[in-house]
Amino acid sequence: MAISSHPALIHIRHCKTLQQLKQVHAQTITSGLMSLLPSLLLTKILYTSTLLTPLPSLQYPLCIFNQIPNPSTFCYNTMIRLYTLLSSPVSAVFLFVKMRRLCVPPDTHTFPFTLKACASINALCLGRTLHSQAIKFGVGSDLFVHNTLIHLYSNSNSMVDAYQLFNESADRDVVSYNILIDGFVKAGEIGRAREIFYSMPARDAVSWGTLLTGYAQMNQCKEAIELFDQMLDLGVKPDNIALVSTLSACAQIGALEQGKAIHNYIDRNRAGLDNFLATALVDMYAKCGCIGIAREIFESSPDKSLFTWNALVVGLAMHGEAELALEYFSRMKEAGIRPDGVSFLGVLVGCSHAGLVNEAWRLFDEMESVYMVRRELKHYGCMSDLLGRAGLIEEALQMIEAMPMEGDLFVWGGLLGGCRLYGNVEIAEIAAKRIMELDPGDGGVYSIMANLYANAKRWADVSRMRRLMNFKRIKKNAGCSLIQVGGMTQEFVAGGEAAFSASG
DSSP states (O other): OOGGGOHHHHHHHHOOSHHHHHHHHHHHHHTSHHHHSHHHHHHHHHHHHHHHSOTTOOHHHHHHHHHOSSOOHHHHHHHHHHHHHTTOHHHHHHHHHHHHHTTOOOOTTHHHHHHHHHHHTTOHHHHHHHHHHHHHTTOTTOHHHHHHHHHHHHHTTOHHHHHHHHHHOSOOOHHHHHHHHHHHHHTTOHHHHHHHHHHOSSOOHHHHHHHHHHHHHTTOHHHHHHHHHHHHHTTOOOOHHHHHHHHHHHHHHTOHHHHHHHHHHHHHHOSSOOHHHHHHHHHHHHHTTOHHHHHHHHHHOSOOOHHHHHHHHHHHHHTTOHHHHHHHHHHHHHTTOOOOHHHHHHHHHHHHHHTOHHHHHHHHHHHHHTSOOOOOHHHHHHHHHHHHHTTOHHHHHHHHHTOSSOOOHHHHHHHHHHHHHHTOHHHHHHHHHHHHHHOTTOHHHHHHHHHHHHHTTOHHHHHHHHHHHHHTTOOOOOOEEEEEETTEEEEEETTSOOEEEEOO
């Protein structure tokens, strides 16, 4: 029987489990076939093992690779790819270095895998070296190599290089455009991302979703909703990224009617809600004040992640439902979900609105001591606001002075707000001084101090505040509010006229 038709070779291709492959591997050894064709057999076993090995294990494939007498480019590619899939980019790069030291030539598959590894560890210098190597071996113009290079430069905040590489290439596909759009979005250059998007000869759902994400992240919510409507008008089926991003935009500006329309679209065109969509809907309804609907979606969702719980807890806290927020926070812990900084921010906001000082202190203390969640400025800001509202001005000042970092506008603003409520001029002066240092153009702090001085009948200080405002040409920020009626968003500004904009 010819070696090429040996049953073991056929069986390798038909193995469905790692156990079956190991049995065939054993047969090649006991039959003596392995000693005749070690490189061929081990290469076939290596490739099949990478398809069957449950991630993140690579013990068996690595064992096979180390037994191959002279691993080919294909073998190295297989292992580099596996390391990249297993989020072991450093190992992937080291294997490429070993490959080159042994003078094994790379090919069009080697560079994309290794470049992805460089991008994931932000190794731009090494990536540039690989770029030179790709040109040296004549594969720099290969579309897959080219796209991975754009991804590397984009991921390393080198958008000038990414755009130059993109612009100089005559061979582009929709992936090339999508990578560049994503790079500009992550760099905060939403205008450039939009330019690339509208210059595309053809777009797919990823193109739309990426730009939508950029709009939502840059708080250009109206543009996000308009782009989503344009997407539907052109008959493009939105993917999860587009749906979640648009729902996030609706949540940020309280566009409830648009959010409901997207919910209806999902119900008509989707078999069910996955975790991402359920979380986005809970967040949208909760932030728009529809707590009942948010809870219904939350309770009906079979797969609740930390983000789903946080969306509901924060939404409840924002709308003054402190007891419910604390209840769901407790349920989250009982469900085995470990709270993070957002979770604690939600319950602290709830405690602040409800005046639950003792509960807030307990949660604040447990953050680091029990849950190992590092306190951030936003958590101190909540506590400052809560203590100020409760009249515990001195206690708030002591907490701020004991902070491991410098206070920001929210921390000192919470203290100043408490001083305004309870007429504590002395501590208000401390808080106001810090706020003026952080934001000299904030007119609100001057007005607050002038009113505090007036209530304390300190007229000379009132005049001083007025003179400072005039000298620095500071104007008090006008208050504004938004209301949505019949698909029209109306903005009311104190001392001005209403502005209208269509958002539906």
